[in-house]
Amino acid sequence: MKRILWxxxxxRVTDNPLLSLEGEVLPLxxxxxxxxxxxxxxxRRVTYIFDQVMRLxxxxxxxxxxxxxxxxxPVEIFRHLEKEGFDExxxxxxxxxYARARDTQISMILPFNFLQDTYIFAPDEILKDDETPxxxxxxxxxxxxxxxxxxxxxxxxxxxxxxxxxxxxxITKIKDNVVSTLPLALQSLGFDESRSEIxxxxxxxxxxxxxxxxxxxxxxxxxWDATSNLSLKLRFGVLGIRELxxxxxxxxxxxxxxxPFFRQLVFRNFYASLLYYxxxxxxxxxxxxxxxxxxxxxFEAFCEGRTGVPIVDAGIRQLLATGWMHNRVRMICASxxxxxxxxxxxxxxxxxxxxxxxxxxxxxxxxxxxSAGTGIDPQPYFRIFNPxxxxxxxxxxAAYIKQWVPELRTLSAKQIHDERCMLSYxxxxxxxxxxxxxxxxxxxxxxxxxxxxxxxxxx
Numbered sequence: 001m002k003r004i005l006w007x008x009x010x011x012r013v014t015d016n017p018l019l020s021l022e023g024e025v026l027p028l029x030x031x032x033x034x035x036x037x038x039x040x041x042x043x044r045r046v047t048y049i050f051d052q053v054m055r056l057x058x059x060x061x062x063x064x065x066x067x068x069x070x071x072x073x074p075v076e077i078f079r080h081l082e083k084e085g086f087d088e089x090x091x092x093x094x095x096x097x098y099a100r101a102r103d104t105q106i107s108m109i110l111p112f113n114f115l116q117d118t119y120i121f122a123p124d125e126i127l128k129d130d131e132t133p134x135x136x137x138x139x140x141x142x143x144x145x146x147x148x149x150x151x152x153x154x155x156x157x158x159x160x161x162x163x164x165x166x167x168x169x170x171i172t173k174i175k176d177n178v179v180s181t182l183p184l185a186l187q188s189l190g191f192d193e194s195r196s197e198i199x200x201x202x203x204x205x206x207x208x209x210x211x212x213x214x215x216x217x218x219x220x221x222x223x224w225d226a227t228s229n230l231s232l233k234l235r236f237g238v239l240g241i242r243e244l245x246x247x248x249x250x251x252x253x254x255x256x257x258x259x260p261f262f263r264q265l266v267f268r269n270f271y272a273s274l275l276y277y278x279x280x281x282x283x284x285x286x287x288x289x290x291x292x293x294x295x296x297x298x299f300e301a302f303c304e305g306r307t308g309v310p311i312v313d314a315g316i317r318q319l320l321a322t323g324w325m326h327n328r329v330r331m332i333c334a335s336x337x338x339x340x341x342x343x344x345x346x347x348x349x350x351x352x353x354x355x356x357x358x359x360x361x362x363x364x365x366x367x368x369x370x371s372a373g374t375g376i377d378p379q380p381y382f383r384i385f386n387p388x389x390x391x392x393x394x395x396x397x398a399a400y401i402k403q404w405v406p407e408l409r410t411l412s413a414k415q416i417h418d419e420r421c422m423l424s425y426x427x428x429x430x431x432x433x434x435x436x437x438x439x440x441x442x443x444x445x446x447x448x449x450x451x452x453x454x455x456x457x458x459x
Contacts, residue, residue, distance in 0.1 A: 002164070004028050004081060004110070006091035007067070009118050010237035011052045013059040017115045019158040021090055026081075026164045027060055029053050031071045031171075031189055034098075042194045044323045045357055050186045052238055057168075063158055068166045071182065071189060072174040075105045080174050082109050084164075092117035092237070095272055096361040097279040119269045120144070120152055120241055123276040126269070133277040135376050137270050144266045153246050203229035205239075205247050208261075212251055216260035222315075222326035223399035228261070231358035232324075234268075241265070271366040274376055282365050283346060285374035290451035292344030292372075299343055301434060302336075303351055305405075308433035310416050311391035312336050314404035321404075323357035328394055334371035335385035340440040342447060345372035373448070382448070384441045392417040405430070 001023035008029075010016055018027075039046060057067040070077050078089065089106065090113040103112060116122045126144050127133060134140035170181040171188050182188035208228050218226035233239035244265070248258040275281055285291065301307055305316035315329035325333070330352070337348040349368040353359050369375030373383065395401055398413035407430035408416055415421045422433055 002085060002087050003113070004078075004086055004089040006030070006089050007053075007056060008091055008094055008237075009235070010092045010240070011049075011056045012238055012240060013056070013063060013158065015156050015240045015243050017092070017117055017156045018090055019063070019161065020156040021113075022159050022161065024164050025065070025161045026084075026086070026166055027065055027067045028081075029056070029067055029069050030074050030077055031069070032074055033072055033175075034074075034102075036189060036191075039191075040354075041190060042192045044194045045359070046189065046191045047186060047194045048232070048357060049236065050189070050191075052236060054184075065161060065163050066166075066168040068168055068172065069184070070172045070174060074102055075109070076177075077174050078106045078109045080177075080179065086110055088113050090115060093122065094118065095123060095276045097275075097282055100276075100279070118237065118241065119272050120245065120265060121147070121269050121273075123273050126273060133273060134270070135274075137267060137377065140270050140273070141263065141266050144269070153242055153249065155242065155246070203233070205244070208247070209251065212256050212258060212261060216257065219260075220328045221394050222329050223395055223397070223403070227327065231360075235358045235360050268360075268363060272362040274366055275362040278376060281369060281376060282361070285372075286369065286376040288374050288448060288452060290374070290448050292338065292347070293342045293447075294347075295341070295343060298341045298434065299347055301431075302333075302341065302343070302348075306431055307336070307341075308422065308431040309336060309340075309387050310398070310401045310405055310408055310422070311387050311395060314401045317404040319352070319355050323355060325352075325356070326400075328390075329400075330367065331371060332385055332387050332390045334368055336387050338368075338372040339384045339444040340387070340435050340437060342440075342444055345369065345374065382445055384444060386437055386441075388417055388419045388437060 001021070003021060003023060003025055005018040005021070005025050005027045006029075007018065007027065010018065011029075013019060036046065053067070053069065057069070060067050088111040091103075092115045094100075094103065095118075103114075106112060121144060126140055126147065128139075128143075134143065167181060170184055173180045173182050186193055208230065211226055211228065214226055215228075218224050230239060230244070234241065234244070248262055252258045278286065302312070302316065305313040305320065307313055307316075311329065312333050315325050315333045318329070319325040334345075334348055337343050338345050345368045349365055352364055352368070353361075356364065366375060370377060391398070391401065396413065398408070398411075398416045401416055402409045407427055411425075411427070415425065419433065419437060423436070
């Protein structure tokens with residue numbers, strides 16, 4: 001068997017099913033111009049991915065293999081490679097709408113061997129008895145737990161593979177049927193090196209071992225280092241999902257409560273499943289026809305961390321500075337964006353998508369739909385986060401806020417969490433709150449009710 005091993009969201013050699021396929025192989029990674037051309041030239045993710053691809057290349061070389069790195073449109077690249085007489089292309093599943101359309105096109109060029117690696121369960125694995133997808137998380141979770149078995153913990157070990165001759169020392173660029181080579185450097189892709197602080201996301205399983213006992217109680221507090229910080233490694237498969245699961249099994253044997261963390265991994269799977277079966281969720285409301293009110297001034301203030309709502313501004317500034325934001329704060333920001341500011345959730349989703357290092361289409365899109373109350377799950381539109389109460393509860397001493405909004409460091413936590421104080425108090429170089437939460441929430445409810453009424457009238 002002569003096959004292409006297409007690495008995508010699995011940038012590792014440890015426990016990688018691609019390396020369990022015997023025969024003549026061409027390991028391949030593609031820098032997709034359909035994606036890259038839309039990104040700013042200093043995009044942090046491209047730097048991170050390039051670094052991981054180079055590490056993968058080195059790891060493959062230690063196994064007697066190598067990695068061909070291509071630059072171009074994947075469909076055109078595979079049309080070129082197909083001439084070399086390959087029997088198939090093997091790759092782990094990638095389930096967003098662009099990836100599925102791309103893979104469908106490529107499967108018409110070469111037989112496509114889809115491998116299960118990115119998530120715990122394949123999209124068609126957790127279904128109702130009538131073979132339809134679950135729309136609510138709790139029954140999805142219960143079914144997932146009942147089906148979870150040793151098969152999901154399988155460890156893949158490398159087998160003997162013969163490396164096919166190819167161009168490995170440079171980047172192979174293919175465009176308009178013209179093949180050329182580029183130096184093996186990030187700059188060859190048209191990007192500048194951007195190595196902003198990402199240490200918070202450079203975590204490992206030994207760090208998680210210390211956090212698991214406190215994870216359930218402390219993970220919602222942004223000033224505390226209580227989350228796994230593994231999202232970036234999971235997103236690009238630097239850490240394999242099965243390795244993480246096996247780790248959790250061992251921790252459970254030691255008496256550690258791993259259920260809260262496992263639940264979050266299944267939630268990640270649930271959102272991927274929803275986007276797989278309902279790809280239109282990427283841009284379209286599932287329920288409630290209200291699409292937000294376009295206001296460029298409000299949008300820009302939000303994106304600059306200048307809303308005057310401390311917990312929101314802290315989250316945005318953390319995102320802009322590091323490429324990451326604490327999950328509880330992501331929810332607070334998204335609720336404020338869609339309910340207090342009444343901005344289109346698609347704008348917020350795209351903004352997060354431009355800046356999150358750990359951006360995962362399914363998780364981001366479905367989370368924004370949840371916050372907007374427009375998604376597929378039964379999240380009611382009238383559930384609105386109060387950002388002031390959220391900040392008081394989860395950042396009681398305002399430590400997180402003061403870290404990212406230095407203009408407020410001379411104020412007490414009590415002042416920072418008091419909306420009336422922030423509305424009346426003059427703070428140099430920091431704006432007053434853009435909206436009064438109670439009034440904004442009431443306005444949001446009225447807009448949603450009107451949109452629902454209109455939707456019924458036109459049904």
